[in-house]
Amino acid sequence: AQSxxxxxxxxxxxxxxxxxxRCNYSYGATPYLFWYVQSPGQGLQxxxxxxxxxxxxxGIKGFEAEFKRSQSSFNLRKPSVHWSDAAEYFCAVGANxxxxxxxxxxxxxxxx
Amino acid sequence: xxxxxxxxSWVICKSGTSVKIECRxxxxxxxxxxxxxxxxxxxxxxxxxxxxxxxxxxxQGVEKDKFLINHASLTLSTLTVTSAHPEDSSFYxxxxxxxxxxxAQEQFFGPGTRLTVL
Numbered sequence: 001a002q003s004x005x006x007x008x009x010x011x012x013x014x015x016x017x018x019x020x021x022r023c024n025y026s027y028g029a030t031p032y033l034f035w036y037v038q039s040p041g042q043g044l045q046x047x048x049x050x051x052x053x054x055x056x057x058x059g060i061k062g063f064e065a066e067f068k069r070s071q072s073s074f075n076l077r078k079p080s081v082h083w084s085d086a087a088e089y090f091c092a093v094g095a096n097x098x099x100x101x102x103x104x105x106x107x108x109x110x111x112x
Numbered sequence: 113x114x115x116x117x118x119x120x121s122w123v124i125c126k127s128g129t130s131v132k133i134e135c136r137x138x139x140x141x142x143x144x145x146x147x148x149x150x151x152x153x154x155x156x157x158x159x160x161x162x163x164x165x166x167x168x169x170x171x172q173g174v175e176k177d178k179f180l181i182n183h184a185s186l187t188l189s190t191l192t193v194t195s196a197h198p199e200d201s202s203f204y205x206x207x208x209x210x211x212x213x214x215x216a217q218e219q220f221f222g223p224g225t226r227l228t229v230l
Contacts, residue, residue: 036221043116043205044156044221090155098144098209100219102155 006103023091118222135206142208
């Protein structure tokens with residue numbers, strides 16, 4: 001069975017600073033990896049996904065993530081954070097049966 | 113992008129009553145939908161897979177008699193919480209995959225339904 005670990009429960013970052021959210025996964029085969037963002041009162045929005053190919057994936061809103069098989073990681077990054085990036089971020093791993101396993105989430109607070 | 117809606121967005125009910133939550137894929141057909149449960153400040157936990165025209169499959173530990181799922185059409189799945197109790201209070205989210213087959217499908221999530229049982 002697949003599983004995801006997000007080691008950071010809460011991160012506070014200054015507006016304009018860089019952001020990195022960590023994600024480690026456990027899965028026996030080639031993983032399908034996703035990052036979602038959840039804002040209060042909103043549904044989950046897909047930021048980016050990795051299935052195969054280039055290990056550096058570009059997503060929406062200026063986010064990118066790098067898949068590192070040797071480290072079983074799929075960390076999310078953004079070079080310059082905006083106040084609107086304050087939200088809950090979830091890393092997820094998917095299998096061929098379409099089911100997703102989510103990490104516990106990381107809450108991002110952006111300070112002015 | 114694809115849109116998945118949920119209704120209602122928020123419901124309060126008395127203990128012992130049943131509540132139905134609808135999940136609709138508005139601009140695509142979904143033979144499979146998923147129901148998740150999210151406790152405050154926690155992750156999403158998959159409850160069940162809703163299959164159009166057949167029985168739902170439930171994750172281990174989820175009571176199928178309490179959480180009834182019906183996927184009557186290619187655009188609608190319903191989750192009925194039967195004889196609800198305060199411990200059933202939670203945020204329920206559905207999703208529907210669209211795209212290529214297998215795990216590479218992108219899943220589109222509904223906005224969620226907040227259930228509060230008094």
